[in-house]
Amino acid sequence: MPEEGDILRLAITGLAHDGSGVGRFDGQVVFIPGALPSEQVEIKITEQKKKLARGRLVSVTKASPDRVEPPCPHYHHCGGCQLQHLNYGAQLEFKRNTVLQAFRRLGNLPDVPKVHPVLAMDNPWHYRNKAQFHVAEIEGRLRLGYYKPGTHQLSPVKSCHLLPRPFISLVKILEDIFEGYELQPYNRDQNTGLLKHVVIKRSEATGETMVILVTNSPSLPRGRELAAAIQAKDPFVISVVQNINPKDRTILGKEFRLLAGARRIRERLGSLEFLLSPPAFFQVNTRQAEALYQKSTEYACLSGEEIVWDLYCGTGTLTLFLAQKAAKAYGIETVPEAVENARANARHNKIPNAEFFAGDVEKVLPDLTAQQNNPDVIVLDPPRQGATKKVLETVVGVGPRAIVYVSCDPATLARDLSILSQLGYQVREVQPVDMFPQTYICGNGYPVKQINLRFQDFRIQKNVILSTGCPPKYYLADRFYYIGSISF
Numbered sequence: 144m145p146e147e148g149d150i151l152r153l154a155i156t157g158l159a160h161d162g163s164g165v166g167r168f169d170g171q172v173v174f175i176p177g178a179l180p181s182e183q184v185e186i187k188i189t190e191q192k193k194k195l196a197r198g199r200l201v202s203v204t205k206a207s208p209d210r211v212e213p214p215c216p217h218y219h220h221c222g223g224c225q226l227q228h229l230n231y232g233a234q235l236e237f238k239r240n241t242v243l244q245a246f247r248r249l250g251n252l253p254d255v256p257k258v259h260p261v262l263a264m265d266n267p268w269h270y271r272n273k274a275q276f277h278v279a280e281i282e283g284r285l286r287l288g289y290y291k292p293g294t295h296q297l298s299p300v301k302s303c304h305l306l307p308r309p310f311i312s313l314v315k316i317l318e319d320i321f322e323g324y325e326l327q328p329y330n331r332d333q334n335t336g337l338l339k340h341v342v343i344k345r346s347e348a349t350g351e352t353m354v355i356l357v358t359n360s361p362s363l364p365r366g367r368e369l370a371a372a373i374q375a376k377d378p379f380v381i382s383v384v385q386n387i388n389p390k391d392r393t394i395l396g397k398e399f400r401l402l403a404g405a406r407r408i409r410e411r412l413g414s415l416e417f418l419l420s421p422p423a424f425f426q427v428n429t430r431q432a433e434a435l436y437q438k439s440t441e442y443a444c445l446s447g448e449e450i451v452w453d454l455y456c457g458t459g460t461l462t463l464f465l466a467q468k469a470a471k472a473y474g475i476e477t478v479p480e481a482v483e484n485a486r487a488n489a490r491h492n493k494i495p496n497a498e499f500f501a502g503d504v505e506k507v508l509p510d511l512t513a514q515q516n517n518p519d520v521i522v523l524d525p526p527r528q529g530a531t532k533k534v535l536e537t538v539v540g541v542g543p544r545a546i547v548y549v550s551c552d553p554a555t556l557a558r559d560l561s562i563l564s565q566l567g568y569q570v571r572e573v574q575p576v577d578m579f580p581q582t583y584i585c586g587n588g589y590p591v592k593q594i595n596l597r598f599q600d601f602r603i604q605k606n607v608i609l610s611t612g613c614p615p616k617y618y619l620a621d622r623f624y625y626i627g628s629i630s631f
Contacts, residue, residue, distance in 0.1 A: 144169060145196055149188045152204070155180055158237055162225040162583035168196070175200050177219075179207040179229060209233040214268075215304045222292035223305060224581040231580065235261040238585045239575055245553035246573075251561040257572040262434055267580030269307045272410070273427045275394050276300065276314070276341045278328045285321040285328055287314050287341055295331060305581060309379065310343060313352065316376045317341060324369050329359050331391055337363070340394050342386075344419065345379075347429040348411035353382040355421055356402075357395060361387050363402075370403035381405045384421045395422065412436065415463055415492050423458050423484045431578045436464040438574060439522065439547050445469050449519035452511070452543075454504050454534065459485025459497065461524060461549070466497040473515065474499040475507045504530075508537045520545045529555030532562055539566040553585050 145151060145168055153166035155178045164178025166186075173196045178184050183205035186198035203210070213219070213227035226234050239261050246255045264270065276287035279297035288299040300314055321338075329336040342355040354373055356363070363369075363385050370383035382404040388396030399421045407418040410425065412433045419425055426432035439461060443451065445468040453462040456474030458481050466472035466489075474497065476482050482501040489497045500507050521543040523530055529552065530538075538546065546563070550556035560570050578584070 144171060145173075145188045145191065147188050147191050150185065150201065151188065151198070152183065152185050153178075153198075155182045155184060155207075160241060160583065162229075162237070163197075164200075171196055173198055176225070177228060178203070179210055181205075181207045182210070216302065217298060217300075220291050221289050221298050221303075223289050223303070225583045227304070227581050231263070231267050234580065235263055235577060237583075238577060241585045242553050242573065242575055245557040246560075248557075249554055249561075250557035250570075252557075252564050252570055254570075256570040259572065259574045261575040261577050262431075262438070263577055264428075264431060264580055267577075268304050270428045270430060270580065271305050271307070271310075272347055272425070272429050273342070273344045274303075274306055274310055276343070278338045278340060280328045284318070285326060285338070286318060307345065307347075309345060309350070309352070313343060313354075313377055313380070317354070317373065320369065320372050320376065323372075325364050334359075339388065342394065344408060344421075344425075346408050346410040346419075348416075349409050350379045351381050351405075351408040352377070352379045353384065353408050353419075353421065354380055355384045355386050355395070355399075357386045357388050359389055361398075361400075366402050374403055382408060382421075386421065412460065413464065414467075415460075415488075417458070417460060417488050418484070418491055419458075420480075420484055422480060424481065425458065425460065426578070428578050431576060432460070435549075435576050435578070436461050438576060439549060440464050440468060442574075443468075443520045443522070443545055443547050445520065450516055451520045451522065452518040453522040453524065454508070454530075454538075455524045455526065456485060456499065456522075457481050457524065459488055459499060461522060462497055462499070463489060463492060463494055465520075465522065466494050469520070470496065472497045473511060473518075475504050475511070476501060477503055505533050505537070508534070512537075512541055517541045518543045520547065522547045522549065523559075524549035525555075525559075527552045527555065529559050535559060535562050536566065539563065539568075 151168055153168060153173060155164040155166050157165045157180050159165050159174055163174040163176045166173045166175060175184065175186050175198045177200040182203055184203050185201045187201055188196055188198050190197040209230050210228055211230045215227060218224060218227050239258055243258050246252060277290055277297055279286060281299060286297060286299040288297045290296060291298050302311055326338045327336040329339040337358050339359055340357040344353040366385060373383055374380050383402045385400040385402055386395050387398040407420050410417050410419055443465060447468060447470060449469045451465045451469045451472045453465060453472060453474040456462045456476045459474050462472050462474040474485055479501045482499045485499045518541060521538050564570055
């Protein structure tokens with residue numbers, strides 16, 4: 144068994160879920176960030192445990208044909224990306240295999256569904272519309288950046304291949320402006336200082352930008368003057384907001400104060416325009432978000448006559464996409480502020496057939512079932528922990544002819560699809576969508592054909608075939624059921 148500090152030569156046989164290379168030494172699994180399958184590498188053991196070890200890549204003695212030179216100079220010490228050294232085609236196959244493995248190991252399904260090739264980006268760079276920077280003092284100056292992996296040591300941002308170039312220009316402007324104001328960076332060890340983080344949101348469609356200054360306390364000396372200075376230097380900054388967050392567990396706290404400009408920025412997806420407030424959730428990859436929602440709508444197979452429920456709807460972006468092709472769309476969301484954003488976006492886009500409810504899905508669903516017609520389509524878009532079994536049972540109980548599942552975690556997706564399978568659904572196919580190129584995150588979409596086997600008392604029409612692949616509307620026993628799971 145190797146010890147910490149040992150130098151070893153290993154053959155890399157695979158990739159772990161986090162993109163680390165996987166090798167073995169004396170039967171023990173060793174994880175090495177930066178190593179790729181089929182490579183021969185030299186490593187230094189940095190951590191030794193009973194069942195596994197971790198190592199640092201020292202050199203590559205035989206390189207993989209999929210290895211490429213990372214274009215970002217900060218790649219090896221930033222931590223924001225994990226796969227820049229792997230060519231994009233191989234990244235997509237790695238993510239597809241991650242989904243397959245989740246179904247095989249965790250899904251407990253009779254048959255592993257067909258997983259299509261991942262829907263890729265034409266240009267997998269500079270795609271993020273949001274960035275969260277930490278703040279620290281380096282050589283007497285406030286700097287913005289990311290923490291180095293496994294530390295709270297700041298790596299200043301001089302360039303970033305995931306961010307559009309206006310982000311980097313704005314970071315330089317902010318750092319220059321901060322020098323003229325009494326801003327002490329937050330020290331998490333001593334719980335002192337004021338400025339903790341800076342969050343930047345930028346609309347890809349309009350260029351409108353929001354700057355959120357996250358502070359440790361409500362007091363922000365010369366805050367409005369500071370906000371005006373930021374806007375004077377960058378005319379695309381139409382909103383400057385203070386967020387008060389005395390806790391360290393999350394980037395943003397609950398209290399927001401407008402310092403200058405507008406309360407929202409405008410972003411477009413397809414034909415819709417969305418008003419984004421400071422706390423509003425929005426997919427960080429605008430281009431792939433549109434592909435995700437279009438694919439979700441496609442698998443819902445809407446003709447304009449259906450009733451659709453969107454569970455865990457957030458700010459209603461997908462609900463409004465669905466409402467354009469349905470008779471009625473209802474969204475349910477736990478966070479009241481998100482529901483208010485959803486209603487505002489429905490009004491802004493003049494979509495009268497979308498209605499939103501605030502509350503826990505488990506509690507709102509029974510009331511909605513009692514008051515409204517049962518849905519033809521249900522969309523599930525739960526947080527990373529997935530849907531509860533009670534929600535899944537309720538969904539199946541109302542008998543929708545189609546389910547579209549939107550997931551941000553392959554493991555909980557596989558678990559939930561297993562439950563739906565046990566409740567009478569047969570998973571058929573999966574379509575991943577890449578939401579986070581250059582990272583290990585499986586931001587994937589999985590539209591999955593299903594057959595519902597519960598409607599035994601209806602006449603089976605074996606000869607009903609639609610050229611679109613959508614399910615017949617009235618022949619319940621022969622319908623295809625679609626579970627779309629889209630991870631991000």
